[in-house]
Structures are given as structure tokens and as C-alpha cells.
Amino acid sequence: MPETVSRGSSSTDTFTTTASRATASHSSGPHASSPHSSGRGTTTGGASVPAPAARPQRFRGRIGVGLAGGFYPAPHRYQLYLSEACPYSGRVAVVLDLLGLTGSLTTTVLKLPAETPEAFASLRGAYEATWHHYDGPLTAPALCDRWSGRVVSNHAPDILRDLAGLLADGACESTLDRLDRQLALHPYVLGAELSTADKDLWVTLTHLDHFDAAGTLAAYRHIEEYVRRLGDHPDLSVDER
DSSP states (O other), X not given: OOEEEOOOOOOOHHHHHHHHXXXXXXXXXXXXXOOSSOXXXXXXXXXXXXXXXXXXXXXXXXXXXXXXXXXXXOTTOEXXXXXXXXXXXXXXXXXXXXXXXXXXXXXXXXXXXXXXXXXXXXXXHHHHHHSTTOOSOEEESEEEETTTTEEEEOOHHHHHHHHHHHHHHSOOXXXXXXXXXXXXXXXBTTBSSOOHHHHHHHHHHHTHHHHOTTOGGGGOHHHHHHHXXXXXXXXXXXXXX
């Protein structure tokens, strides 16, 4: 679930290290907020007037899904806002690091707004560009399109899936080589035990062929075995599958 944010900063190094140590953490759920209206219309002069559409709190655009919408993979096109206090942001940060994608998109770690008000104002601007007169909570993780200035998604599972598009679009050979060597030495990405990082990485890797019809993973024996083994693991939830 996304986390409500009232913070802003732009450094990822410490955040990624801390997140790697806490990949088993889970979000406690979304923060509630009231919609603009109850969804009921009003009556004027005997005619029913539809109520304005309720303001959404979750945006679920996709990269590479419904390309007519304009969201296709491209290096440096996207900006990712991550909250230092949000476990789901931490999970996304770990996968970015494991796949070597930190240079493929701009990443902003959100802290206190007084520390870097520009970052916080930028996130607010993305929400307002996505929904006219948006006055709801700002949530992270949030994947934004720098070309249009809009929020693509603030739904962490979809963001994890769409990272595969950035991997397929970029120069991923060296990254997959490194990951393949790592998995030749250990059964899981952080060592001998299954962690949340494995589950999130599995989600991204299994969506890679959606963007790359050539079957990139076929050249990496240890990664292929890893993906197959995790696919049969009973601890993977239905949502992750």
C-alpha cells in the first residue's frame, strides 16, 4: 500500500542500505481520507445534476500496458518518489539496487518537507497534474512521468512489475551477469534464506519477457532456475503471482 507523505529529500544511498536490512517489513495499510463528495447527485430546478467524480487516492497507470496511453519504457523518462518511513518504498528501493536500475530513472527519497521543499512541491505538482485541483494525500512510492509531469502509479506491486520494462529497455546484460553469478553462489539474493527481496525481484523478473520477446533470461541459467524455483515456492502470495 502507498504511504501518505509529508516529506522531501533526494539522497538514496543510506535509504537503500537500510531498506535491504528490513525487507521483511510490511505496510500497515493506506491512510484514510474523505472523498470530495458522497457520490450522490443534487437536484436543480427539477433536474438531476451528477455529483463531481470522487478524487482518487490510488493511481494505477502502467508502463508498457496500454501503450496508447503513452507510458512506454525509456531511459531517464521516469521519476520515483520513495518514503523513508514506508516499507513498500524500501522494497522497491532494494529491487532497483539489485537490478542496477538506479541510473535508469531519477529517485527521490522523501523526508521532512522543510529539508527539501522543492522535492515535496514537485510531488505535489505531479498529483495536481494527474487530477485537476487534487487536494488529497500525497502517497509514496509514486512513479511519475517526467515528460508529462503526471503520476503513473502509486501502487507498489504494479511499480515492481513495470521495473522490468526499464530493465529490458536499458543495457541490462551486465546487471543480469552479476545477478547470475550471485545466484550461482547463494540460493537467494541476500544469502541462504528467502526474503521479501526475493519475492519482489521474482515479480520483476517474471514480467521481463512481457517487454522483451527475445527471452532475455534464457541466457542466464542460474536466474532461470531461481525464477522457476520461486514460482513453485508456497510462500509466494497470489498477488505476487
